[in-house]
Amino acid sequence: MEFSKICEVFGIFLLCSLLEVQCLVIEETVKESSDCPCSDPGLCDVIKTPPRKEVFGFWVGGSEWMKYDWNALTTVVMVGHYDAKMMCYAHSKGVRVTLLGNFPLANLSSVSDRNKWIIEKVAMAVDLHLDGINLDLENPIDASQAPLLTSFVDETTKAFHLSIPNSQVTFDAAWSSGCIDGRCYDYVGIAKSCDFLFVMSYDEQSQIFGPCIAMANSPYNKTAYGVEMFLKLGIPAKQLVLGVPWYGYDYKCNSLSKSNVCAIEHVPFRGVNCSDAAGKQINYGGLMQLLAKNATSGPLFNTTYLAPFFNYKDSKTDKMHQIWYDNPKSLTARYEYASKMKLRGVGMWNLDTLDYSDDPTAQDQTKAMWKAIGKYFLDGNEVF
Incomplete structure (x- = not known):
């Protein structure tokens, strides 16, 4: 691997000289440790499938990945963990596997920091036989830093x-x-600088500007508005993947009205009095157990948000709680929307929230979550 070519892309030959020793160390590390761990050496090759409909999932280290519906996936991002067996298996199914990258935005103005980070991530991807990188940079920046971020994404992609x-x-x-x-x-510039955007259409109550009440994690009307904001900027639909939540939020109610309005604790976030930080995230598998065993209301459905919810009483505190989540019914509405808008595809955070146990009820629930995707994104062979 010729790291000098990376520097040539940036046009920063002086930087390469300054980092020459490090570049050589990385290069030698790759040479020494890049033996293919797969039984078939061809499975260590990068997936060469042209751009296609995407079903884009995140693996956070769970041990049940063999039970995923691999026929329903096109890309898996490894978050904080690496599993060579998973990489080999994913590649055998034609599924890309990528790194997750999080560069400290406070260092954007440092050319040397940016390039050092990029060189290290490229070397890591080569060493681990991965198919690229997913950039997860979620910190606030001001307008003056936006061009630096766009340049960083462009440099990484090149x-x-x-x-x-x-x-x-x-x-x-x-x-x-x-x-x-x-x-x-600068989402327009970023979209032009990478292969596509994964739109995180969840945690949409991180800033609650209205009443401090429990609400849907990914309300349909708000999700559609957000996607259409990107489209109005001129970002092509083929550059957008709609991310949906495979988890819910459990809120403790300060009060619960007869009409099921749950008033929540005021937890400020970035200048707003209320936020979803008043609740806690709960995996789909866990909340379905609560629904079956502890719900006091039974399953309810909000027709504005197109989202399910239910109430339950915490036996330890005797307090009422309300859980908002997404299930095959609500997710199907979002998959239909993504298909109607001709988006690149859909994705989920995260693949490990489902219950992959041998319990028959859990198995049915897990199959239903996977099956909801296939109707809209597994048929046809569209190439973008």
Whole structure:
């Protein structure tokens, strides 16, 4: 691997000289440790499938990955963990596997820091036989820093594409382009600089501007508004993957009205009095057990948000709680929307929230979550 080519892309030959020793160390590390761990050496090759409909999932280290519906996936991002067996298996199914990358935005103005980080990530991807990187940068920046972030994404993409042909570079975008949580990014420039955006259409109550009440994690009307904000900027639909939550929020109610309005604790976040930080995230498998065993209301459904919820009483505190979540019914509405808008695809955070146990009820629930995707994104062979 010729790291000098990365520097040539940036046009920063002096930097390469300054980092020459480090570049050589990385290069030698790759040479020494890049033996293929797969039984078939061909499975260590980068996936060469052209751009296609995407079903984009995140693996956070769970041990049940063999039970995923691999026929329903196109990309898996490894978050904080690496499993060579998973990489080999995913590649046998034609599924890309990528790194997760989080560069400290406070260092954007440092050319040397940016390039050192990029060189290290390229070397890591080569060493681990991965197919690219997903950039997850969620901190606030001001308008003056936005061009630096766009340049960083462009540099990363060029380095990966040059060093690892057919690699994929993606960027995690907020649910809307409107400076969500202080993320005033140049999404148009970023979309042009990478392969596509993964729109994180969840945690949409991180800033609650209205009444401090429990609400849907990914309300349909808000999710659609956010996607259309990106489209109005001129970002092509083929550059957008709709991310949906495979988890819910458990809120303790300060009070619960007869009409099921749950007043929540005031937890400020970035200048707003209330936020979803008043609740706690709960995996789909866990909340379905609560629904079956502890719900006092039975399953309820909000027709504005197109989202299910239920109430339960905590036996330890005797307090009422309300859980908002997404299930096959609500997710199907979002998959239909993504299909109607001709988006690149859909994805989920995260693949390990389902109950992959041998319990028959859990198995049915897990199969239903996977099956909901296939109707809209597994048929046909569209190439983008």
